[in-house]
Amino acid sequence: MDIVVSFFPFVAFVLNHVKQSSGDFSGNVCSCMFYVGLLIFFISVTCCWLLSVLCELDSSAKVLTFEAWTDVLYCISFVKRILYRTMALPKALAKYSKDSSHTVYVCPFDSPVGKVTAAADDDYLYMVSLEDSKNFEKMLQTISEELFCTFIEKKNKILEQLDNELKDYFAGKLKTFTVPIKTFGSEFQKQVWEKLQELPYGSTQTYGDLAKSLGRAPSHSRAVGAACGANAHLLVIPCHRLVASGSKGGFSCGVNRKEWLLDHEQKHST
Incomplete structure (x- = not known):
């Protein structure tokens, strides 16, 4: 879990840098491609961690421990918030721009x-x-x-x-x-x-x-x-x-x- 969480500050820093450099995502194709690619990379790392957690089942009960479920839900929540923050605003601006x-x-x-x-x-x-x-x-x-x-x-x-x-x-x-x-x-x-x-x-x-x-x-x-x-x-x-x-x-x-x-x-x- 610590490895996954360590990516959050890095991702936030890079996304903020890209946004400040390009100003408007819709007008900078290269920045958009890098931006989307970085998100895909981050989500891939997160999914790999989730799979590793899912594989760590209790040998007798065959169920996830409470701590494992807490980690899974915590990670999903973080990913959801990051996706919302980075995708919702540019989408809304493009929708209402004249x-x-x-x-x-x-x-x-x-x-x-x-x-x-x-x-x-x-x-x-x-x-x-x-x-x-x-x-x-x-x-x-x-x-x-x-x-x-x-x-x-x-x-x-x-x-x-x-x-x-x-x-x-x-x-x-x-x-x-x-x-x-x-x-x-x-x-x-x-x-x-x-x-x-x-x-x-x-x-x-x-x-x-x-x-x-x-x-x-x-x-x-x-x-x-x-x-x-x-x-x-x-x-x-x-x-x-x-x-x-x-x-x-x-x-x-x-x-x-x-x-x-x-x-x-x-x-x-x-």
Whole structure:
């Protein structure tokens, strides 16, 4: 198992180097071939290890030990995540790119709550989302339709600024993001997002109270929750600070992540 796991940092380093060198996989055939070949090699090594594990059956029971099954599932999980991260994003970008001179740059970032993917042109940040968000592709589609743009997997100045601010946020040093953003949504959704940006770091507010602050009845709390679910700027527009009465409420990226973010801000708010 240790031999297989040792390949992960090497594979991640090489893939990251190839992506940074080529910018856009679809425009560099040689890089694509090397990229796919490396994945095949890595998967082959992993499969050989799995076969060796499967051959190590208990001589009497003829079944895999608990430790062996744990290793198998752990390895499969790693392979699945690597394939998703390296193949899903280029595929989605190719799917929603338009034949346009307007370029929107997309770049993934590592974070304590998972892989974060952001999109920006030279003026605004349009998206900050976790890679496994259920709205991930919908956000890319909206950007594509609103801007009629082509997507390139590369970091620009806006994304460099976001990268620095994300690092400071997770280090507990940054309380408010300053990267320029632009949102796409209904007037009501934009009103909710603007109110969310006013919520102080380390604080929370209920859906009903935010509805009241907009001059709406508390019964509009569901509409407020729906607007939070449509938020395309995770962390930058802090929808995680909105909670239900008596509970943390929902979160499009998982309640466990919401709890982590709230705990993180509470820890660094003093």
